[in-house]
Amino acid sequence: MTKFPQQSSGAGFTLAELLIAVTILMLLLLVALINWKNQINKGFDARRKADISHIKRVFEEYYNDHGCYPPLTILGNCGGPQLQPYINEVPCDPQSKLPYKYVAVDDSNICRGYKLLTALDNLGDPDITSLGCNPTSCGYGPGYNWGTTSGVPLPASGFDPNLTPTPTPPAEPGQYACTPNGICNSYGNPEAAGCPVTYAQSNCNNACGDPGNRCLQ
Secondary structure, eight states: OOOOOOOOOOOSOOHHHHHHHHHHHHHHHHHHHHHHHHHHHHHHHHHHHHHHHHHHHHHHHHHHHHSSOOOTTTTSSTTOSTTTTTOSSOOOOTTTOOOOEEEEEETTEEEEEEEEEEOOSOTTOHHHHHTTOBTTBSSSSTTOOEEEESSSOSSOTTOOTTSOOOOOOOOOOOSEEEOTTSOEEEOSOTTTTTOSOOBSSTTGGGOTTSGGGBOOO
16 A cells, blocks of 8 residues: 655745744834934933033133133034133034034123034924924024023024024035124135135025024134
8 A cells, every 4th residue: 555645734934924024023123223223312412411511511610710701612622622621621422523512692702691502313302492492403503403501592593493494505615604793704714714614605695694604703
């Protein structure tokens, strides 16, 4: 009598089951990655807030000693000793490694007050709107959405957090830049003057109304 091999009872996975398992695994990995990224961003934001608070304390100590706040170029050299003996190194953004934004309340006199700004990654942070800013800006250039001041409101004068900003024309590198007073002028060395952006047009693309586009000197 001829014997035929017995068929398997069905152990194993079908192709559809494998695809479902792989899809679920990918979704779980994606959720884990998003959560990990959010935690990293929260860590960066906590460091930014701590740095800004520390700089504010240093500036107030500096004012008590000198009767004026530090010059606007003081934060430009991240990691530098410019604020010694108040602090060993000038803090900078933990992620971009760029300086924090430092502007004068009165463009002509830093002794009258200042504003310190940073860009938080968590655009839903309630501290942003509580200061009168929106997730994208406080009126001092795109991204700078949180900070502190020497006692005046943080947002730029006339800034409306409920309005979507009108995009400014793209800048083309050139010799023109915005002075601290908001006037388009020709600069021989814009980088040395602390100019965040330069323009090829003599009107600076009409962008000097935004304090975030102005040079430090």
